[in-house]
Amino acid sequence: MIDIGMAIGSVKSAIDIAKLLKDSADSLDKAEVKLQLAELIGSLADAKMQIAEIQEALIESDKEKKELENKLSQKENLFFDRPYYLIKQDDNNDGPFCQICYDKDNKLIRLNNDPFISGQWDCPVCKQEFQDKNYDYEKAHKRAEDTLQAYRNAFP
Numbered sequence: 049m050i051d052i053g054m055a056i057g058s059v060k061s062a063i064d065i066a067k068l069l070k071d072s073a074d075s076l077d078k079a080e081v082k083l084q085l086a087e088l089i090g091s092l093a094d095a096k097m098q099i100a101e102i103q104e105a106l107i108e109s110d111k112e113k114k115e116l117e118n119k120l121s122q123k124e125n126l127f128f129d130r131p132y133y134l135i136k137q138d139d140n141n142d143g144p145f146c147q148i149c150y151d152k153d154n155k156l157i158r159l160n161n162d163p164f165i166s167g168q169w170d171c172p173v174c175k176q177e178f179q180d181k182n183y184d185y186e187k188a189h190k191r192a193e194d195t196l197q198a199y200r201n202a203f204p
């Protein structure tokens with residue numbers, strides 16, 4: 049937790065020293081002026097460091113805020129379209145995402161499409177396979193048979 053009070057305290061000390069120097073410039077000897085100036089520089093350096101820390105914390109906080117806003121917007125636009133989740137977008141929906149991983153761990157895991165069988169998806173995390181409405185049963189069945197045949201040919 050960043051303490052803004054510390055930075056304000058450093059600036060206040062610097063102002064107090066500067067006032068002292070201004071009001072009593074004639075009565076202070078050279079050594080005293082030098083000492084006060086050194087303290088003034090020290091207070092300003094502290095303030096600069098503390099303000100830099102505050103700036104860093106603000107940047108971090110902005111980043112967290114942005115991430116939360118993104119998550120919230122994702123959640124608001126997420127919908128279930130059996131057998132997976134999609135995120136509603138203006139032009140094209142984003143996804144699909146694994147239903148099991150989202151329901152269990154609240155994680156949006158992008159599903160991989162089988163390049164040979166349309167409508168066939170699998171989750172790289174939980175390894176679950178999904179078939180959507182575009183799933184081509186004939187093609188999948190044929191591919192399984194071809195694989196089996198290739199296996200039989202290789203090992204007669």
Ligand SMILES: [Zn+2]
Pocket residue numbers: 146147148149150157171172173174175176
């Ligand atoms: Zn999954």
